[in-house]
Amino acid sequence: xxxxxxxxxxxxxxxxxxxxxxxxxxxxxxxxxxxxxxxxxxxxxxxxxxxxxxxxxxxxxxxxxxxxxxxxxxxxxxxxxxxxxxxxxxxxxxxxxxxxxxxxxxxxxxxxxxxxxxxxxxxxxxxxxxxxxxxxxxxxxxxxxxxxxxxxxxxxxxxxxxxxxxxxxxxxxxxxxxxxxxxxxxxxxxxxxxxxxxxxx
Amino acid sequence: xxxxxxxxxxxxxxxxxxxxxxxxxxxxxxxxxxxxxxxxxxxxxxxxxxxxxxxxxxxxxxxxxxxxxxxxxxxxxxxxxxxxxxxxxxxxxxxxxxxxxxxxxxxxxxxxxxxxxxxxxxxxxxxxxxxxxxxxxxxxxxxx
Numbered sequence: 001x002x003x004x005x006x007x008x009x010x011x012x013x014x015x016x017x018x019x020x021x022x023x024x025x026x027x028x029x030x031x032x033x034x035x036x037x038x039x040x041x042x043x044x045x046x047x048x049x050x051x052x053x054x055x056x057x058x059x060x061x062x063x064x065x066x067x068x069x070x071x072x073x074x075x076x077x078x079x080x081x082x083x084x085x086x087x088x089x090x091x092x093x094x095x096x097x098x099x100x101x102x103x104x105x106x107x108x109x110x111x112x113x114x115x116x117x118x119x120x121x122x123x124x125x126x127x128x129x130x131x132x133x134x135x136x137x138x139x140x141x142x143x144x145x146x147x148x149x150x151x152x153x154x155x156x157x158x159x160x161x162x163x164x165x166x167x168x169x170x171x172x173x174x175x176x177x178x179x180x181x182x183x184x185x186x187x188x189x190x191x192x193x194x195x196x197x198x199x200x201x
Numbered sequence: 202x203x204x205x206x207x208x209x210x211x212x213x214x215x216x217x218x219x220x221x222x223x224x225x226x227x228x229x230x231x232x233x234x235x236x237x238x239x240x241x242x243x244x245x246x247x248x249x250x251x252x253x254x255x256x257x258x259x260x261x262x263x264x265x266x267x268x269x270x271x272x273x274x275x276x277x278x279x280x281x282x283x284x285x286x287x288x289x290x291x292x293x294x295x296x297x298x299x300x301x302x303x304x305x306x307x308x309x310x311x312x313x314x315x316x317x318x319x320x321x322x323x324x325x326x327x328x329x330x331x332x333x334x335x336x337x338x339x340x341x342x343x344x345x
Contacts, residue, residue: 020246020282027231027239078277107281129224129285132231 010142011035011068015045015075015087016105025074025105025130032135037070042082042090045073051094070100071142074126077106077113085117092121099149101141105130204337211331220324225287241335244328247286251321254279258314262307272310273302279317290320 012034016022022038029036039045049070073091077084084104091097104117107128114125123141126134202210215221232239254275261272280295282288294317301309 018278018282018285019250020243021285023243023246024228024285027236030236031231080274107277107284128281129227131227
């Protein structure tokens, strides 16, 4: 039978250099039924995600990281060293990570900062202190990215099916699906649906 | 007065005198049987963090040439964590402090550091009493 995806707890990676703030965001996320990992810097976040700073553009996810699917990244903007914005850019530059939704948090309401983040691909911007009501904005972004992922998976399966036939089957044979298939070949370490299988209870 | 009543009165007083704001209530609402010590944990982290930051600020402002960017960065941190725990008075003092950093006024910074220190330690003292009373309410004897 089909697995009900909503029963699987989503896993959020929270990044914040402030200890009290980390405690708070962790509690907010757990209260909202997310599984949470917190780290105190952008470089630790990248490490956790299996990417090293210097080769963020290379497909280099370590094998053991494949079991730790991250469904959303929420990060503070102002951090020493790598800012939340820098982290966002690295994530979007990575072929294996770029589809993970990213939310930026900041205590400062600076429109140009907010726009810059959204333009760089952030899905949402939260003003600190983050509230419980903000948590309900997270799931839609996760579901949206998973729908995209499933669609791409289906595209790939349809492609390999139709390739094994002599006659062309009524599948999408446009150039856009060719490029998505090519991208899929590069991204074969991308989070596959089975990684988000329900936890054993 | 029972410990529970003392605790309620203390917290009410902290709200009434502007030491705490709504955000502290948010923290209280996040505490439940699955996280029974959440408030005391966050408050304790804030107190340690605040003390550390005030120490760094004192060091930076003690130099003959002050690096106002670094001072501002620390004040920003303290402002952030005070906002997160609902420490209204400390947060507002940090806002003033940042203005003196922008103006690169060593005098202004030193004076405001003193105010931050006074406000922070006032808050910390009350937080410590709060945590003690909470322990009593939960059935632990008062610490001596």
